Amino acid sequence: MEIKEIELDQNTITEKDIITDKVGIMDIKAELNNNMECDIEMQVVNQKNIEKRILFYWSKIYSKTIKEGNGYGALKKSVVILIADFEFDRFKSIQKYLTKWKIREEDYPKIVLTDVLEIYIIELPKYSKYAVDEKIESLNLWVKFIKNPEVVIMINKNDSKTVKETKKAINKAKKKLEELSNNxxxxxxxxxxxxxxxxxxxxxxxxxxxxxxxxxxxxxxxxxxxxxxxxxxxxxxxxxxxxxxxxxxxxxxxxxxxxxxxxxxxxxxx
Structure with missing residues (x-):
């Protein structure tokens, strides 16, 4: 899976937007090469009804994937990724920092109603306890960078191709962040x-x-x-x-x- 296009919110952010909590919503929109739409949101403060808000964000993305005159078959798979700097009270018993959510049948949880809905939640406070799974090493690197943008990411000759590409992307993001910080x-x-x-x-x-x-x-x-x-x-x-x-x-x-x-x-x- 590769990112085909990334779109950042180009609207001017004002002091009023910050105080009325209009920032941090739909931070990044990405179109993936397998015909998927993906939106990434970062949430710092644990506010009320966050689960309902996530579904609302997803519904907005999903509804925009169909153009006027097209049938429902044209709707694209849509993904929301929430990066939260807090733990969800309901997820205390879940011993991992990344959770994946879909619509499943209650008595037959292996049966998914549709694959067009996917929601990923990353709980940053859990990272230090559960970031041991090598299968998600690339994700671990990104979370490490998000938690501490000053971290130094070195590319090693023994790194896999995927890890090398991830480290290059992180260093590119770090450079962009430094440019914004100088503004x-x-x-x-x-x-x-x-x-x-x-x-x-x-x-x-x-x-x-x-x-x-x-x-x-x-x-x-x-x-x-x-x-x-x-x-x-x-x-x-x-x-x-x-x-x-x-x-x-x-x-x-x-x-x-x-x-x-x-x-x-x-x-x-x-």
């Missing part, structure tokens, strides 16, 4: 996105810790739940204050914090 605007957007991601982690962690603390004090589930809600609210207010100082649009602040327009206006007055 002042791209660097600014990367820093802003990193800040937003960090804030999202903080909202989750702070809300949870606060909820546990309140739950212990109250000694009941209601107290814990109230604590979680209160903790998230306080963190949202802090983020709103920061965004207001940067003159970010009201609708963006509402989207990012979950606060109402009235609440944000009250914060602005203080």
């Amino acid at each position: 002042e605007h791209e660097r600014y957007l990367a820093e802003l996105r990193e800040k937003y991601t960090r804030d999202q982690y903080e909202i989750q962690a702070y809300g949870y810790d606060k909820g546990v603390e309140e739950g212990k004090i109250e000694g009941r589930k209601e107290g814990k739940l109230e604590g979680i809600i209160e903790g998230r609210k306080e963190k949202s207010i802090e983020i709103a204050k920061s965004l207001l100082t940067q003159n970010i649009d009201m609708e963006v602040i509402i989207k990012c914090t979950g606060l109402t327009k009235e609440e944000i206006n009250e914060i602005r007055k203080k």
Whole structure:
């Protein structure tokens, strides 16, 4: 299987896109030489309904493979690859970092309804524990690079042809990444996105810790739940204050914090 064509999203990414979580969706689109469409998405923060979102992305790709006037037979196989920097709670018992998903019959799991749907999920935190399978050495190299773009990938004379080609591709990607890093605007957007991601982690962690603390004090589930809600609210207010100082649009602040327009206006007055 070879990549016939790769298409990067050419739309201009703005600060507003980053804060409203419009980036990181359909990052890379690739057309493979065996008549397949493939989309790759990277997700840093574990957000709600991620499984449903993946299926939604796949449906958009699949529906676009047929042109007006063609029959359903013209639909192409479509693949979504999700690279997640977190572990799925439901997958804790799965002892590998790469999982492959299809539509199967419940009582006869070996029977697949159709091969036009494939979803791959890579859980980066599991990589260090389960990256021992030599059968996927090329994939291991790519994941190693994604986790640490500064890693040095050396081509050895004993490498197989596939591994050599993979290493060449990674070094090419590394060079392209360095070029983007030298672009002042791209660097600014990367820093802003990193800040937003960090804030999202903080909202989750702070809300949870606060909820546990309140739950212990109250000694009941209601107290814990109230604590979680209160903790998230306080963190949202802090983020709103920061965004207001940067003159970010009201609708963006509402989207990012979950606060109402009235609440944000009250914060602005203080």
